[in-house]
Amino acid sequence: AFLLKALSIGKVSVVAPLVSLYGAVTTVLAIISGRQVSWIILSGLFLCILGACLASISPSHDGKRESPASVG
Structure with a gap:
């Protein structure tokens, strides 16, 4: 319960989505190393x-975003 609460508030809420991108990182490394990928893999990478x-993107207490930019 504490882990889920930490993921929903604070700085961890920004880091958690980045950590979950390990599959995207390995796909990018495979593309860099020369492996052929299909459009389905590229579209999945984009969606991730x-x-x-x-x-x-973290909402503020009144429902509006605190900053206009997220990780991007």
Whole structure:
């Protein structure tokens, strides 16, 4: 319960989506090393990165965003 509460507030709420991108990091490393990838893999990679950026946007107490930019 404490872990889930920590993930929903504070600085951890920005870091947690980034940590969950380990699959995207390994995919990028595979692309850099020359492995052929399909458009499905590239679209999944894009969705993972977009989802992490959207998940890192922290709302303020009145429902509005505290800053206009998330991790991106």
